[in-house]
Amino acid sequence: PEGEKDYARRILEHFMPKAWRRAISKDEVNRKVHLFELIRPQCSTAESAMVEVLATVLSSPNMLYLTRSQTGVNPSRKQHLGGYDLATRLAIFLWCSTPDSTLLDLAAKGELHKPEVLNDQVARMLQDPRARRLSQHFVEQWLDLKILDFLTIDRKVRPQFDAELKEAMLEEPVAFFHEILRQNESLLNF
Numbered sequence: 613p614e615g616e617k618d619y620a621r622r623i624l625e626h627f628m629p630k631a632w633r634r635a636i637s638k639d640e641v642n643r644k645v646h647l648f649e650l651i652r653p654q655c656s657t658a659e660s661a662m663v664e665v666l667a668t669v670l671s672s673p674n675m676l677y678l679t680r681s682q683t684g685v686n687p688s689r690k691q692h693l694g695g696y697d698l699a700t701r702l703a704i705f706l707w708c709s710t711p712d713s714t715l716l717d718l719a720a721k722g723e724l725h726k727p728e729v730l731n732d733q734v735a736r737m738l739q740d741p742r743a744r745r746l747s748q749h750f751v752e753q754w755l756d757l758k759i760l761d762f763l764t765i766d767r768k769v770r771p772q773f774d775a776e777l778k779e780a781m782l783e784e785p786v787a788f789f790h791e792i793l794r795q796n797e798s799l800l801n802f
Contacts, residue, residue, distance in 0.1 A: 695719030
């Protein structure tokens, strides 16, 4: 039915730009709506057909990989990142996540490349609680903190080593790195 097709289109137009971290063409949406129409007769509800279509959106290389937008320029020449590419890389680096609506809106308007806008966005993103993910992941890998997971709390072998100390040992380098990052301090502080 036409109502279900409109339902699918509305969901896809809302979901795909967030999942793929860029503007979506009408052709891309039309292909997914067509897929919905092909799958729908095999599903008991429009919602279950929509789940199948959304699974294809989530399993697409557009979702799984960082790709560079094709702008028709010579690929052998050094290129600047497009707005959506920059927004994606900022979000993945600073938040270990996808860009929020603010970044996507600035990318769509072509504003994100302006130095003052970019600086403001980086500062905003570093103040966001999601920025802690960068600190957590980076420091855990850098200092190989996973090794602490293998230390058992045995008061006979290490009388001063308890769960609270183990937690502090994991947290302190992350908190220190995060503060250096947030305050834009020198790497020499390490």
